[in-house]
Amino acid sequence: MFIEELQAHRAKAGLTQETLAEKTCVSASLLRKIETGQRRPQRDFALWCDEFFGLPGTFERFHRLTLLETFPEWFADRMIYEELAAIITEWCQHRLKIGSDPYFVTATDPLRDVVSGSS
Numbered sequence: 001m002f003i004e005e006l007q008a009h010r011a012k013a014g015l016t017q018e019t020l021a022e023k024t025c026v027s028a029s030l031l032r033k034i035e036t037g038q039r040r041p042q043r044d045f046a047l048w049c050d051e052f053f054g055l056p057g058t059f060e061r062f063h064r065l066t067l068l069e070t071f072p073e074w075f076a077d078r079m080i081y082e083e084l085a086a087i088i089t090e091w092c093q094h095r096l097k098i099g100s101d102p103y104f105v106t107a108t109d110p111l112r113d114v115v116s117g118s119s
Contacts, residue, residue: 002059003037017031064080067079
């Protein structure tokens with residue numbers, strides 16, 4: 001589903017793979033591999049697609065479905081948690097670099113959604 005939607009929205013926007021790759025966080029070769037099913041898209045790419053194409057949550061949902069397609073059902077949930085753990089780890093490292101308490105989450109903090117399970 002992710003592949004078909006990405007190809008359809010890219011074509012609708014009149015973009016080639018190379019043009020889209022220039023606008024995104026992935027290389028043209030990685031984009032080709034994602035569109036041919038040789039590589040599974042990462043969550044950050046799915047979130048970028050949601051924002052770029054103006055489809056909040058759409059590609060993120062399709063990204064979660066790719067986990068079910070790639071891994072056995074009993075293991076797919078673990079991969080979602082692994083990705084969330086990576087986000088939390090990256091956030092904590094960033095907070096430590098800027099000198100703030102990595103465990104203090106404010107009401108406007110982007111991690112609030114991850115911690116509360118809203119992402």
